[in-house]
Amino acid sequence: MNSQPTASSPAANDAANPAAIVLLSGGLDSTTCLAIAQQQGYRVHCLSFRYGQRHQYELQRAENIARQFQVASHQVVDIDLAQFGGSALTDQNLIVPKHDTADEIGAEIPITYVPARNTVFLSLALAMAETHAANDVFIGVNALDYSGYPDCRSEYIQAFQTMANLATKQGVQGEKLTIHTPLIDLTKAEIIAKGLSLGVDYAMTLSCYDPLPPGVPCGHCDACLLRNRGFAENSIHDPSVQ
């Protein structure tokens, strides 16, 4: 893993490089995570989900991003989490909370939390890892901005990794699966700075929970406000905003 390709370089796709699964939503965090995985020399297989999210526009962004990064493969899995309900991200009858500034975002578990979402996503990444003989999974969870989401915390990720190594044929055969969370302790501003240093084009990404057609950020949901603050702290304009 000595190669240092740029974000859009296919050098990491050499078959000699180890395979990794990257969960790619099409947002700012997961795109930065993808750039980091490629920079570390992994041959990346991306995994995205059409899970009933109201912000499905992000999936088109994910496809564009995967193409631009020239990843080894990109799979979009359909799994309807809306049928379980319980979240404003999947239930059109619930309202995505809006604020004027990021400082108004509370520390409690928000209604945009989707029950067991990261567990479902990581489980499917585990299935994909096993069939690609990959021992590495990258997920762009962040414990600072998403302190209210139980499945964005380090202790959760550690427990998932322990379970995953007992769950699979690879684990039984002595291979060690690692869940990488390179963003977990970074602020949004630090994530953006990291991505920019790797050549990420954030104009391609969409973070909004509740975008207007054809994918225009609302500017007031938690995801928009955290993103806006991250760019402001870097004193740069968010290239995705006209």
Add this chain to the structure above:
Amino acid sequence: MNSQPTASSPAANDAANPAAIVLLSGGLDSTTCLAIAQQQGYRVHCLSFRYGQRHQYELQRAENIARQFQVASHQVVDIDLAQFGGSALTDQNLIVPKHDTADEIGAEIPITYVPARNTVFLSLALAMAETHAANDVFIGVNALDYSGYPDCRSEYIQAFQTMANLATKQGVQGEKLTIHTPLIDLTKAEIIAKGLSLGVDYAMTLSCYDPLPPGVPCGHCDACLLRNRGFAENSIHDPSVQ
């Protein structure tokens, strides 16, 4: 949880009883597991999966069984594990191994193992549990007959439970989720004896990995042979076999 309803009694569906999620494939093990959960007084919500399995006939059985048990609800989730490949259960190009007797079944991980299947299923059960405010999930895994499947072992289930309690809003709020595996240490003969004592009608169940239309057991896959031996050890005829 003092009520002792029979397998087909709706007594357990009283709203005062605690809710539980039961993973129901339509096979012998999961149907016994459902009977046990109802006997223990849980108000049962069943969860089944259309995951690209070649033995989809089992889903019709699951629906019939859920109806007969008068469960509180039954949800069938579509999740295409076939797109990841790697298993004879989901890949029509791979052959389900056949033998003459159960003694010929090896101890290695068989090609019918589906990568991360139980992890994916339990993750979705976790999402369903959270939206039903259920603290209990039942899964009919068995460590004796399926010694080759890593995700049927007790240490795996324990690790999943630990992870699950860190993953969800319920866990963070101090509720304790329990994964119940009432069959894990039983032989197939013991499972059948237990189910019969609870009034399970095994004629409704289908265990075969590779059934002929419209759901006739092949008689020679691992699942058929283990089932046949279980009935033989009880000295009774399998009512699902003509």
